[in-house]
Amino acid sequence: xxxxxxxxxxxxxxxxxxxxxxxxxxxxxxxxxxxxxxxxxxxxxxxxxxxxxxxxxxxxxxxxxxxxxxxxxxxxxxxxxxxxxxxxxxxxxxxxxxxxxxxxxxxxxxxxxxxxxxxxxxxxxxxxxxxxxxxxxxxxxxxxxxxxxxxxxxxxxxxxxxxxxxxxxxxxxxxxxxxxxxxxxxxxxxxxxxxxxxxxxxxxxxxxxxxxxxxxxxxxxxxxxxxxxxxxxxxxxxxxxxxxxxxxxxxxxxxxxxxxxxxxxxxxxxxxxxxxxxxxxxxxxxxxxxxxxxxxxxxxxxxxxxxxxxxxxxxxxxxxxxxxxxxxxxxxxxxxxxxxxxxxxxxxxxxxxxxxxxxxxxxxxxxxxxxxxxxxxxxxxxxxxxxxxxxxxxx
Amino acid sequence: xxxxxxxxxxxxxxxxxxxxxxxxxxxxxxxxxxxxxxxxxxxxxxxxxxxxxxxxxxxxxxxxxxxxxxxxxxxxxxxxxxxxxxxxxxxxxxxxxxxxxxxxxxxxxxxxxxxxxxxxxxxxxxxxxxxxxxxxxxxxxxxxxxxxxxxxxxxxxxx
Amino acid sequence: xxxxxxxxxxxxxxxxxxxxxxxxxxxxxxxxxxxxxxxxxxxxxxxxxxxxxxxxxxxxxxxxxxxxxxxxxxxxxxxxxxxxxxxxxxxxxxxxxxxxxxxxxxxxxxxxxxxxxxxxxxxxxxxxxxxxxxxxxxxxxxxxxxxxxxxxxxxxxxxxxxxxxxxxxxxxxxxxxxxxxxxxxxxxxxxxxxxxxxxxxxxxxxxxxxxxxxxxxxxxxxxxxxxxxxxxx
Numbered sequence: 001x002x003x004x005x006x007x008x009x010x011x012x013x014x015x016x017x018x019x020x021x022x023x024x025x026x027x028x029x030x031x032x033x034x035x036x037x038x039x040x041x042x043x044x045x046x047x048x049x050x051x052x053x054x055x056x057x058x059x060x061x062x063x064x065x066x067x068x069x070x071x072x073x074x075x076x077x078x079x080x081x082x083x084x085x086x087x088x089x090x091x092x093x094x095x096x097x098x099x100x101x102x103x104x105x106x107x108x109x110x111x112x113x114x115x116x117x118x119x120x121x122x123x124x125x126x127x128x129x130x131x132x133x134x135x136x137x138x139x140x141x142x143x144x145x146x147x148x149x150x151x152x153x154x155x156x157x158x159x160x161x162x163x164x165x166x167x168x169x170x171x172x173x174x175x176x177x178x179x180x181x182x183x184x185x186x187x188x189x190x191x192x193x194x195x196x197x198x199x200x201x202x203x204x205x206x207x208x209x210x211x212x213x214x215x216x217x218x219x220x221x222x223x224x225x226x227x228x229x230x231x232x233x234x235x236x237x238x239x240x241x242x243x244x245x246x247x248x249x250x251x252x253x254x255x256x257x258x259x260x261x262x263x264x265x266x267x268x269x270x271x272x273x274x275x276x277x278x279x280x281x282x283x284x285x286x287x288x289x290x291x292x293x294x295x296x297x298x299x300x301x302x303x304x305x306x307x308x309x310x311x312x313x314x315x316x317x318x319x320x321x322x323x324x325x326x327x328x329x330x331x332x333x334x335x336x337x338x339x340x341x342x343x344x345x346x347x348x349x350x351x352x353x354x355x356x357x358x359x360x361x362x363x364x365x366x367x368x369x370x371x372x373x374x375x376x377x378x379x380x381x382x383x384x385x386x387x388x389x390x391x392x393x394x395x
Numbered sequence: 396x397x398x399x400x401x402x403x404x405x406x407x408x409x410x411x412x413x414x415x416x417x418x419x420x421x422x423x424x425x426x427x428x429x430x431x432x433x434x435x436x437x438x439x440x441x442x443x444x445x446x447x448x449x450x451x452x453x454x455x456x457x458x459x460x461x462x463x464x465x466x467x468x469x470x471x472x473x474x475x476x477x478x479x480x481x482x483x484x485x486x487x488x489x490x491x492x493x494x495x496x497x498x499x500x501x502x503x504x505x506x507x508x509x510x511x512x513x514x515x516x517x518x519x520x521x522x523x524x525x526x527x528x529x530x531x532x533x534x535x536x537x538x539x540x541x542x543x544x545x546x547x548x549x550x551x552x553x554x
Numbered sequence: 555x556x557x558x559x560x561x562x563x564x565x566x567x568x569x570x571x572x573x574x575x576x577x578x579x580x581x582x583x584x585x586x587x588x589x590x591x592x593x594x595x596x597x598x599x600x601x602x603x604x605x606x607x608x609x610x611x612x613x614x615x616x617x618x619x620x621x622x623x624x625x626x627x628x629x630x631x632x633x634x635x636x637x638x639x640x641x642x643x644x645x646x647x648x649x650x651x652x653x654x655x656x657x658x659x660x661x662x663x664x665x666x667x668x669x670x671x672x673x674x675x676x677x678x679x680x681x682x683x684x685x686x687x688x689x690x691x692x693x694x695x696x697x698x699x700x701x702x703x704x705x706x707x708x709x710x711x712x713x714x715x716x717x718x719x720x721x722x723x724x725x726x727x728x729x730x731x732x733x734x735x736x737x738x739x740x741x742x743x744x745x746x747x748x749x750x751x752x753x754x755x756x757x758x759x760x761x762x763x764x765x766x767x768x769x770x771x772x773x774x775x776x777x778x779x780x781x782x783x784x785x786x787x
Contacts (some may be wrong), residue, residue: 039702041701041702041716042622042701042702047701048624048627048628051686051689052690110683110684111684111686111700112683112717115683118664118681118683119663119664122664122665122666122681123663123664124659124660124665127661127663129662129663129685130664133663184691185657185691185693185776186657186691186693186776187690331690335693337633337694337695337772340637340639341637341638342635342636343633344633344634344636345631345633346623346631347628347631347648347695348623349648354624458676458678459670460584460585460670461583461585461672462584463726463729463730464581465581470709470710473709510704510716511679511704511712511713512709515709517708
């Protein structure tokens with residue numbers, strides 16, 4: 001069993017440079033958060049019209065991806081796909097670290113981050129947000145237990161059961177994350193049951209893409225090539241997930257377009273929203289959807305790993321654009337308090353909310369992502385998460 | 396004697412001294428402006444240990460249930476304990492050397508209260524005069540002031 | 555000595571003791587669900603260009619802006635409506651609607667956003683972590699986030715950086731049998747477009763008015779049963 005996995009203890013200058021860069025990014029993120037907390041949020045681009053900004057885009061992206069990152073391990077334990085068994089440890093590790101990265105961003109962006117202990121001890125059980133706190137914390141514990149069954153030979157027989165629990169839990173968790181928006185009756189862009197399944201498919205797409213990218217990157221660090229059989233299979237999965245995400249997006253918009261009531265918000269996102277429209281069509285649909293699908297389709301014939309890696313990168317970029325349009329676009333579109341009337345006030349009623357992200361917010365968001373990557377690489381130095389070349393060779 | 400024992404001994408001594416100093420009524424280490432009135436709503440040693448207990452209970456009563464009794468009201472505390480400078484300008488109770496801040500500085504316990512709560516009596520209140528902010532809201536203002544100027548101990552409850 | 559002083563007090567002013575008792579009872583009384591505070595706004599009486607209610611609220615609660623309209627707090631604001639079909643223009647004040655089924659209370663993870671027994675929806679700023687989810691959830695944009703450090707707060711209206719806030723129906727006044735600052739200023743400047751009172755008291759002015767004159771809630775379709783009703787919209 002021990003020959004199946006190996007430590008990643010890089011010695012090259014590139015490896016140490018990478019760790020150093022990630023540490024610096026994480027430190028800058030922490031400093032930015034401290035500045036935001038001590039000065040107050042007026043130093044950011046967030047305001048009373050758009051209360052959740054770039055930090056939340058990154059946080060939601062990381063959390064949603066974390067859920068999807070576990071899919072590789074789920075396929076191994078729950079769906080008994082032997083190819084993925086050597087990848088299950090890495091999948092679980094990335095799941096935990098990306099979740100932690102996202103949560104760190106959320107906590108640091110709170111108006112009162114020092115009141116985290118209040119959030120952990122006072123629960124309004126009607127709040128999907130409160131449920132998410134239970135779900136996230138529970139998920140970390142479950143996936144940690146899952147890892148224990150993978151590492152500890154005597155407990156290996158439980159990995160199926162714990163894996164099943166982890167998979168069901170992440171479906172509930174991602175449903176909960178999507179419902180954070182889906183349950184909001186106030187906003188034209190939210191208040192839709194489709195948000196939950198959309199987020200589940202987004203998680204599968206983003207998670208698979210990030211897994212491919214991380215695996216490829218780490219193997220390059222170890223001067224190994226990513227195994228063709230893995231990248232081809234994951235590439236095909238990625239294509240299915242991206243197509244499904246596009247399908248649900250299409251359903252969401254077509255349904256909205258059928259209702260006169262929603263024409264305002266649809267016109268905003270699809271036509272007249274400026275940055276939001278560009279991010280939707282170019283970012284989400286083209287870069288995050290159509291182009292990766294074309295690349296992955298080509299890959300069926302040319303079989304190049306590079307193509308899958310490129311497609312994965314595009315899915316990640318498009319995914320960030322998608323989350324931006326959902327979170328920020330959804331807030332920017334004005335509330336419809338008096339249907340049938342044009343509304344104006346000194347508090348920006350009736351206007352598209354203005355939001356110009358600040359450097360601080362990017363620092364915090366990127367810092368959280370860097371933190372997740374840093375923790376993952378660090379963990380891989382300490383315990384054997386990475387599959388060895390021979391573990392896949394004979395499959 | 397081994398160096399670590401010396402440190403342990405010193406630490407123990409300081410701990411004992413620290414404990415000792417909070418048990419006494421005098422505050423020989425600190426100086427801060429005297430409060431108005433003869434005594435607080437509770438004895439000094441009770442207040443020293445338990446003032447947060449009273450405040451935390453009162454805040455839930457006030458915010459969540461709308462009970463605005465005056466005994467543990469923070470506004471009342473500040474009204475008595477806030478001092479003024481030589482020009483008659485009101486000083487914040489969390490300013491260095493003022494009532495709350497002196498002990499909190501000494502014990503190293505950061506106060507959160509005045510992030511939100513006003514650390515001064517209401518702008519209309521004049522130093523030395525017991526009229527406080529609530530009297531502006533209360534219909535029966537002048538009668539309550541008159542009561543207080545006689546320095547009669549407060550009720551512990553309604554009777 | 556103490557007994558003598560008290561006796562002397564009674565001799566001087568017999569009524570004083572009773573006054574103290576009466577106000578002490580009011581103080582100790584908790585909010586109860588036998589009351590539901592409501593507000594009726596007559597948009598036809600609301601004058602275009604008048605913002606007395608906004609000024610009164612800002613003064614009462616110490617809402618001093620920082621000349622940053624995007625992030626400055628606003629608990630009540632004047633809104634101008636222009637019907638797209640009829641072109642009719644209406645102005646009215648918009649504030650927290652103090653819903654019976656407040657979305658902000660539903661979504662608050664810590665329970666800081668809560669509805670008091672008498673229907674007033676408040677933020678318990680001791681528990682608020684500043685996540686701003688309630689601001690996302692509110693259909694009326696009633697809440698603001700405090701984006702900077704504050705000082706010189708009004709003693710009866712604590713507010714601070716990193717927490718969320720909104721109209722409290724001037725709960726510190728209401729608990730002492732007064733009406734909110736906005737209502738008082740609207741009355742004192744002559745428009746009298748706002749009536750505040752107990753919706754559950756059949757004899758109150760507000761209850762009598764809404765029984766006879768047409769009024770509606772904003773976004774009544776959302777089923778939130780707001781305590782604020784509008785006429786002339």
